[in-house]
Amino acid sequence: MAGDEKNLTISMVLAWDLGQPIKIAELVSLSAKKLKQGLADSDDQVQKSEPWFGEQAGLTARTRSKGYRTDGETTAGVYVAISKAIEDGCASIGKKIDAVRDLISEVESSDYDLFYDDDGSVKSRESNWETAAPPWGIVSLYLKTGEINKLDLRLKTALWEVAQEDERVAERVSECIEKLADSVKTEIAGSPTDQGLLDILRKYQTPDSTKPGVMWPNATQLEYVRKYYDPTFQPRFVTAEEAAVLNELSLGEQVKFLKIQMAAKDFGQNNKYTAEYPNAEQDGKGDAARHMYWNARMTQEFGADWTERYTTAHEKTGGNVAAREAMDLYNNHLGRDIGQNKNTDDATLRAQVLDTIDNGKAVVIVAGPDGKSPQLAWSRDTPTDKTIVGPGVGIPLPATK
Numbered sequence: 001m002a003g004d005e006k007n008l009t010i011s012m013v014l015a016w017d018l019g020q021p022i023k024i025a026e027l028v029s030l031s032a033k034k035l036k037q038g039l040a041d042s043d044d045q046v047q048k049s050e051p052w053f054g055e056q057a058g059l060t061a062r063t064r065s066k067g068y069r070t071d072g073e074t075t076a077g078v079y080v081a082i083s084k085a086i087e088d089g090c091a092s093i094g095k096k097i098d099a100v101r102d103l104i105s106e107v108e109s110s111d112y113d114l115f116y117d118d119d120g121s122v123k124s125r126e127s128n129w130e131t132a133a134p135p136w137g138i139v140s141l142y143l144k145t146g147e148i149n150k151l152d153l154r155l156k157t158a159l160w161e162v163a164q165e166d167e168r169v170a171e172r173v174s175e176c177i178e179k180l181a182d183s184v185k186t187e188i189a190g191s192p193t194d195q196g197l198l199d200i201l202r203k204y205q206t207p208d209s210t211k212p213g214v215m216w217p218n219a220t221q222l223e224y225v226r227k228y229y230d231p232t233f234q235p236r237f238v239t240a241e242e243a244a245v246l247n248e249l250s251l252g253e254q255v256k257f258l259k260i261q262m263a264a265k266d267f268g269q270n271n272k273y274t275a276e277y278p279n280a281e282q283d284g285k286g287d288a289a290r291h292m293y294w295n296a297r298m299t300q301e302f303g304a305d306w307t308e309r310y311t312t313a314h315e316k317t318g319g320n321v322a323a324r325e326a327m328d329l330y331n332n333h334l335g336r337d338i339g340q341n342k343n344t345d346d347a348t349l350r351a352q353v354l355d356t357i358d359n360g361k362a363v364v365i366v367a368g369p370d371g372k373s374p375q376l377a378w379s380r381d382t383p384t385d386k387t388i389v390g391p392g393v394g395i396p397l398p399a400t401k
Contacts, residue, residue: 007234008163009118010104010155013097018090025086032079035072043069071181081176089169096162103155110151112144120156122148160235164215167237171213174317178208197376200363201322204329209316211240217254224251229258241313248306256301264294267350273357277385283324283365284387285357285379288331292353292362295335300344304336321390323374327363334362365390 046065049058107114113125124131124144132141192198215235217225225233238246249257268290273280280286298307311332315325338344338352356362360380364387368375374390 007119008159008166010100010116010120010159011118013100013159013162016093016097018094021086022090025083025090028079028086029083032076032083035079036076039069039072039076067183071183074179074181075184078176078179081179082173085169085172085176089165089172093162093165093169096158096165100155100158100162103151103158107151107155110147112147114148114151116155120152120159122152122155124148160215164237168213171237171317174320175208192376194378197363197378200330201326201376204326204333205322206312206315206325206329208320209239209241209313213237213239214243216243216246221251221254225255225258228252229255233258239313239316241316242310245306245310245313249302253302257298260297260301261294264290264297267293272354273384277387279389280384280387282389283327283374284389285362285364285382285384288327288357288362288364288379289353291328291331292335292338292356293350295332296339296349296353299336299339300342300349304340307336307339308332321374323365323376324390326376327365331362 043065047062049062053061104116107116107122112131114122115125116122126144128141128144131144132138192201214237216238217235222233222235246254246257268274268281268286271280271286271289273285273289277284281290295307295311298310302310312329315328334356335353338349338356344352357379360378362379363376364379364382365374366377366382366386367373367388374388377387
């Protein structure tokens with residue numbers, strides 16, 4: 001629902017029209033019925049062909065038709081699952097938004113003239129001097145402070161629960177896509193003509209997480225992160241595997257991790273490639289630079305094994321575009337190789353990353369033969385401004401890592 005990585009606000013969630021995704025769910029369900037019926041009609045005709053087409057070629061055609069029908073019915077089942085995930089998700093999100101509305105009413109009906117900010121903070125228009133005036137004095141101030149703190153926590157928690165449920169619904173929809181037949185995944189993903197790129201596309205895939213995603217860091221970690229890294233830091237929705245690997249780090253190491261992540265993000269946005277072509281930071285050479293530098297720095301700090309386990313867990317989101325998953329995992333591998341020397345200074349590390357991209361060892365994403373589908377390409381063969389930004393969700397390939 002949110003559509004981006006910004007923190008949700010009360011005004012944002014109250015403006016959501018849940019009727020729109022429900023309409024989409026209905027259309028998806030209808031498409032599943034049409035697809036299943038069309039497959040049945042077509043296959044029935046092929047299976048009846050034996051009287052006039054009974055040789056080996058006919059048997060092969062009937063066998064293949066049956067396989068197409070099976071895979072197609074699996075796809076129809078995925079459509080149904082997506083429709084249900086959207087409908088159930090809208091219902092659960094709707095209940096959590098109602099909880100936010102109820103708390104807003106409670107805030108606005110308070111005797112202490114309370115109001116809320118868009119981030120869920122609760123405050124009073126009445127000054128403490130006014131509240132502490134006779135006849136109740138300090139007792140009234142104590143009661144007001146207690147009510148503000150209680151409602152502030154409850155409203156922020158309710159808003160956080162909307163954000164978490166929104167992420168979980170998106171995760172459930174993406175999980176449905178993972179259930180497509182492998183033959184369908186492979187056909188849709190396409191195949192690069194370059195054997196090296198084809199090997200990368202097939203090898204660098206990881207399975208979707210089978211566990212519910214979680215918000216990270218937890219309350220204790222968040223307090224430490226806000227104290228020693230960023231007082232405005234907000235929890236993030238991550239895969240369960242990603243959280244587990246992060247929790248192997250000490251609190252101090254988690255702060256180092258976040259600082260490395262921010263430095264990598266800045267490097268991905270501000271480099272010679274993005275200076276030439278701003279979109280290079282997404283699926284282009286700037287994106288490759290970010291992943292390689294990020295992995296190199298983490299390898300220096302936490303070791304190659306931990307870094308590989310973390311960055312692989314990071315890619316376990318459902319419905320990840322096959323070309324993007326391969327690009328990220330492969331460029332991560334290049335970065336870990338660069339970071340093996342713990343004594344390499346930061347400037348040299350950045351230069352080695354850029355040199356690797358310029359020498360064509362990294363991979364980026366370009367438009368396929370149809371002019372739209374994302375496809376892998378070598379960085380040496382691709383002008384910086386010829387990369388494309390792939391879709392947010394796509395058809396994954398069978399996992400190998």
